[in-house]
Amino acid sequence: xxxxxxxxxxxxxxxxxxxxxxxxxxxxxxxxxxxxxxxxxxxxxxxxxxxxxxxxxxxxxxxxxxxxxxxxxxxxxxxxxxxxxxxxxxxxxxxxxxxxxxxxxxxxxxxxxxxxxxxxxxxxxxxxxxxxxxxxxxxxxxxxxxxxxxxxxxxxxxxxxxxxxxxxxxxxxxxxxxxxxxxxxxxxxxxxxxxxxxxxxxxxxxxxxxxxxxxxxxxxxxxxxxxxxxxxxxxxxxxxxxxxxxxxxxxxxxxxxxxxxxxxxxxxxxxxxxxxxxxxxxxxxxxxxxxxxxxxxxxxxxxxxxxxxxxxxxxxxxxxxxxxxxxxxxxxxxxxxxxxxxxxxxxxxxxxxxxxxxxxxxxxxxxxxxxxxxxxxxxxxxxxxxxxxxxxxxxxxxxxxxxxxxxxxxxxxxxxxxxxxxxxxxxxxxxxxxxxxxxxxxxxxxxxxxxxxxxxxxxxxxxxxxxxxxxxxxxxxxxxxxxxxxxxxxxxxxxxxxxxxxxxxxxxxxxxxxxxxxxxxxxxxxxxxxxxxxxxxxxxxxxxxxxxxxxxxxxxxxxxxxxxxxxxxxxxxxxxxxxxxxxxxxxxxxxxxxxxxxxxxxxxxxxxxxxxxxxxxxxxxxxxxxxxxxxxxxxxxxxxxxxxxxxxxxxxxxxxxxxxxxxxxxxxxxxxxxxxxxxxxxxxxxxxxxxxxxxxxxxxxxxxxxxxxxxxxxxxxxxxxxxxxxxxxxxxxxxxxxxxxxxxxxxxxxxxxxxxxxxxxxxxxxxxxxxxxxxxx
Amino acid sequence: xxxxxxxxxxxxxxxxxxxxxxxxxxxxxxxxxxxxxxxxxxxxxxxxxxxxxxxxxxxxxxxxxxxxxxxxxxxxxxxxxxxxxxxxxxxxxxxxxxxxxxxxxxxxxxxxxxxxxxxxxxxxxxxxxxxxxxxxxxxxxxxxx
Numbered sequence: 001x002x003x004x005x006x007x008x009x010x011x012x013x014x015x016x017x018x019x020x021x022x023x024x025x026x027x028x029x030x031x032x033x034x035x036x037x038x039x040x041x042x043x044x045x046x047x048x049x050x051x052x053x054x055x056x057x058x059x060x061x062x063x064x065x066x067x068x069x070x071x072x073x074x075x076x077x078x079x080x081x082x083x084x085x086x087x088x089x090x091x092x093x094x095x096x097x098x099x100x101x102x103x104x105x106x107x108x109x110x111x112x113x114x115x116x117x118x119x120x121x122x123x124x125x126x127x128x129x130x131x132x133x134x135x136x137x138x139x140x141x142x143x144x145x146x147x148x149x150x151x152x153x154x155x156x157x158x159x160x161x162x163x164x165x166x167x168x169x170x171x172x173x174x175x176x177x178x179x180x181x182x183x184x185x186x187x188x189x190x191x192x193x194x195x196x197x198x199x200x201x202x203x204x205x206x207x208x209x210x211x212x213x214x215x216x217x218x219x220x221x222x223x224x225x226x227x228x229x230x231x232x233x234x235x236x237x238x239x240x241x242x243x244x245x246x247x248x249x250x251x252x253x254x255x256x257x258x259x260x261x262x263x264x265x266x267x268x269x270x271x272x273x274x275x276x277x278x279x280x281x282x283x284x285x286x287x288x289x290x291x292x293x294x295x296x297x298x299x300x301x302x303x304x305x306x307x308x309x310x311x312x313x314x315x316x317x318x319x320x321x322x323x324x325x326x327x328x329x330x331x332x333x334x335x336x337x338x339x340x341x342x343x344x345x346x347x348x349x350x351x352x353x354x355x356x357x358x359x360x361x362x363x364x365x366x367x368x369x370x371x372x373x374x375x376x377x378x379x380x381x382x383x384x385x386x387x388x389x390x391x392x393x394x395x396x397x398x399x400x401x402x403x404x405x406x407x408x409x410x411x412x413x414x415x416x417x418x419x420x421x422x423x424x425x426x427x428x429x430x431x432x433x434x435x436x437x438x439x440x441x442x443x444x445x446x447x448x449x450x451x452x453x454x455x456x457x458x459x460x461x462x463x464x465x466x467x468x469x470x471x472x473x474x475x476x477x478x479x480x481x482x483x484x485x486x487x488x489x490x491x492x493x494x495x496x497x498x499x500x501x502x503x504x505x506x507x508x509x510x511x512x513x514x515x516x517x518x519x520x521x522x523x524x525x526x527x528x529x530x531x532x533x534x535x536x537x538x539x540x541x542x543x544x545x546x547x548x549x550x551x552x553x554x555x556x557x558x559x560x561x562x563x564x565x566x567x568x569x570x571x572x573x574x575x576x577x578x579x580x581x582x583x584x585x586x587x588x589x590x591x592x593x594x595x596x597x598x599x600x601x602x603x604x605x606x607x608x609x610x611x612x613x614x615x616x617x618x619x620x621x622x623x624x625x626x627x628x629x630x631x632x633x634x635x636x637x638x639x640x641x642x643x644x645x646x647x648x649x650x651x652x653x654x655x656x657x658x659x660x661x662x663x664x665x666x667x668x669x670x671x672x673x674x675x676x677x678x679x680x681x682x683x684x685x686x687x688x689x690x691x692x693x694x695x696x697x698x699x700x701x702x703x704x705x706x707x708x709x710x711x712x713x714x715x716x717x718x719x720x721x722x723x724x725x726x727x728x729x730x731x732x733x734x735x736x737x738x739x740x741x742x743x744x745x746x747x748x749x750x751x752x753x754x755x756x757x758x759x760x761x762x763x764x765x766x767x768x769x770x771x772x773x774x775x776x777x
Numbered sequence: 778x779x780x781x782x783x784x785x786x787x788x789x790x791x792x793x794x795x796x797x798x799x800x801x802x803x804x805x806x807x808x809x810x811x812x813x814x815x816x817x818x819x820x821x822x823x824x825x826x827x828x829x830x831x832x833x834x835x836x837x838x839x840x841x842x843x844x845x846x847x848x849x850x851x852x853x854x855x856x857x858x859x860x861x862x863x864x865x866x867x868x869x870x871x872x873x874x875x876x877x878x879x880x881x882x883x884x885x886x887x888x889x890x891x892x893x894x895x896x897x898x899x900x901x902x903x904x905x906x907x908x909x910x911x912x913x914x915x916x917x918x919x920x921x922x
Contacts, residue, residue: 649809653801657817661904664824668911728873728887729806737811738889738896742869745892746854749899753847756903760844763910 002057002071002124005038005081006134009117013110020106028096031109035089035116042081049078050473052486056126056190066187070126075477079325080123080254082474083332084247088116090453091242094340097449098238098347108148108236115141119247123254128177128187135173135219135255138248139166145243146235158231161543165228166218173215173255179208180262189258196261196484209263212255213272220252220306223280227540230287230299237343240295245302246336250328253309257324261484264316273314278409280307285416289516290527294342294352294424298335301378301420305331308393308413315396315406318487322479323392326493329475330377330389330461337374337457338424341367344450345428350440354423355524359433363443366451368429373458375425377465379418379513380506384465386421387506388493390414394502411505418513419520427517468493571688574695581698585705605645612638625670633663650733780829787829791838794822802897803890812893816900823901824908832913843909846902854895857888 012034019027048055058070073081092112099105118141121134140163147159181187183202184195192198199205216222221229232244243249256264256273263269281304288300305327312324344367345360346352361368377386393414397407445451464471469492476491497503516523561572601609615634622628636659643652679685719740720732729735737745798819805811827835836842861870873887 650811650814653809653814654817657814657821660821661817661824661908665908665911668908672911727871727889728875728885729889731805731807731809731811733809734805734811734893735889737813738806738893739869739871742889742892745896746869749851749854749896749903752903753851753899756843756847756906759907760910 006120013113016109017106025096025100028092032089032092039085067129071124072126074481076481077123079478087246091238094453095238111144145239155234158234162228169215169218172211176211216252216255224539226303233295241336241339246332257482277307277311281413285413320396321483323396325479326392327389330385334374334377337454340454341371344446348443357428358431361429370454370458371425375421377461378421385461394505414509415512419516422517784829791826812896816897820904843902843906850899857892
């Protein structure tokens, strides 16, 4: 069932453009229905998962590498899968209205479904390599969706930035997973869980931890890799809500929660996670309050929340794990809702500038209700699920003797989050409506298809907030999966925990958050006063510097090695080969010697070689290019005769044919080139002579060496033996080409084909345009 | 080249050389030869013809654009792995009629020959595409002028 759930999304993705062609934006309804069906399927697993039954499906894939297409379901995977499919359904519905009439909507739906499948793959994979593949697929689909407005340079840049940052993290993650395999001998998560201490006790623990964290931190936008996420706001708003808030950016947090039983619980884990998570929480929280763009505010507050989740996982207690899971769920619900509200505001007013948006509650009454619900949940108001999440977080950080100081960090970060909740959920809707012509468009209530999504999310936040007990099973199962063992006391979510310090902290946070919103104009002033300091010092600048340096380096090396002059290419090539062969000889410690299994040649070999030498001298000395070509081909035919003399008829025939055709082609080419006008200066000719001689000598020595040194036993004898018996051919050379080494030959003929097309295109491409192209580069 | 001798010779040599190239291709499995050599030989036959009658006339004789020869050649070579997949063997494992039972065993053919045919066609296409591109004047002229 699990593979079917994942792969059906890919089928839906393939069908999406066709559906869109027939049904236009209504294709989104079908995809939404599909996602909802998957949601129902996943929800039906809930009783099994809460009972703790193992659900695992494995399809053999690459057994030799220990990679099976295996999926399994635990509470954590189920929680994520429900979020992915549930919010996915709302997003598909919302997009059908938000992007109505867009000609690329079919492509959008395709990428969206591809993402849904990939993300489900990440959370349901048992095999770590399978997890990694889906992990990378989410990066790719994210790239496609951020770059949706590909005609804008800023979108393309943001898409590439996201891909490069998460992609480099992905590479680190792959290295970490391979190390895990080398230590434990298995990629299957369920098998690793049989012996959870194997990695903790391994001497490779530190590198594994760092590599896995690099993957998780880049994906979940932790400082200093957070900058790609605010840039990713170039994507259409539904994408921001879905990928860059509710699901994909949680993949890193999911991975940490998933691997916590295997890697967590050490001092190192706690130190790194609480440091990075705490820094991200506070830094991004502050950044969120200084933004004017609704989406940027939400982006930074998402980064901030991701920091809080990492921070909670870092504390690494039972309570903290429960808090991380609870907060993750609360955040997915309210932040996706806030993004969708921001999308409606943008859609209906034409602006996302928080400083001019005011009093929209009359024009957009339903949206205002939805916004108030998700905004209050974000602010952690009692009665909404955000409050439960925050209480859990405060309990976890306060009632832990060793980390009580960390509660301060949590409070600081949460103050910013409360501020964000009010900024996006209330500020645009309350107050006096702005005068005419302040907003680019006259606002009207959005179509029902649009407000239904944030309203649903808001009502979920309200329902779960009022009766949190109904999530006990799901959150408990997810937290236990992340903890790796059953809890001593069953999870029980409740609004009222009595008069205690976390409650006081909640009240304090709430009031401080309101104060922050009141004082927001002062914050803007402070930001302006500090100028571009954050900008100049920020990691985003580092990314730009590295990016530019790489581009400059590649331009430089292209200029040096491929400057467009054929003689230069030849020189680089022969010089390079000579140097590499000399290096190899030096490392093998080979000294040329006169010894070797050479028979004394017959007189006719002297004649052939003498002829070749004479032709070579003619080639070098002549000033007529036709003479040079013909003389050079005499050398080639001489080689062919030598092949005949030493019993290699296949080679001889090939050599003769190739030599003939080369001669003809060269003649046709030379015919087009201007006559020799002058020769290169003496000094350059000297250099060329030295290079040619060096190459010739090195090749000669190498041939001799190949006769004397035997690194491995030759395979030619075995080939000769089995050629007739197993491959039914007596011509070993041909049997090698078309049977034993057929893949090489396939590659070679593809190279030939590409080369021919290259020649054709170069000659076909008009001269004038070519010049322009080059200047453009 | 406007030579009577060359023209008459080329007219006879083209079919003769093509037949020989097929022979060389086919006997390649047991004797010197094979797809690569056969392909080069066939291409040379057309190049010789082009010497006598020009590229246009040669194209007419060839009838197929070299691009298609390349494409078909790669396709033939690539699809020669399908039978091995059908039998659940690693790609391009040679499948021979001799091994398949009495109804087809008299053919004494196998997928390596099929693959070699792809090489043969690709080599002809590649050589002729390069030669035609270089030898045809119209290719270099800027059509926008």
